[in-house]
Amino acid sequence: MEKNLFNNCDNLSFLLLIIENFFGILKSELFCIQKFESLDEIKREVKQYLSYYNSVRIKSNVNKMSPIQYRAHYYQN
Structure with a gap:
């Protein structure tokens, strides 16, 4: 049986943390240095x-x- 990562609040919180971290890196390494x-x-x-x-x-x-x-x-x- 395949486990759905979004069914568990802890998993969802962890995924959101990863996404937020990635977008912070993307912003600092791409959008803040380029027009x-x-x-x-x-x-x-x-x-x-x-x-x-x-x-x-x-x-x-x-x-x-x-x-x-x-x-x-x-x-x-």
């Missing part, structure tokens, strides 16, 4: 940032690996 001319430009930059965030950006809380590196390491062990 945008159009909605299309924003969409393009956010898409590029998500790729960077998930595959390149190092996270200190996952042994200084990118999320992709961490998942690969996790599944090898």
Whole structure:
């Protein structure tokens, strides 16, 4: 049986914390340092940032690996 993460208030609170943390990082690393001319430009930059965030950006809380590196390491062990 598949567990629904949204059925438990503790899980929902944790997910909201993660989302809020991500948007704070996105704001400080993208929106606070760059001016945008159009909605299309924003969409393009956010898409590029998500790729960077998930595959390149190092996270200190996952042994200084990118999320992709961490998942690969996790599944090898």
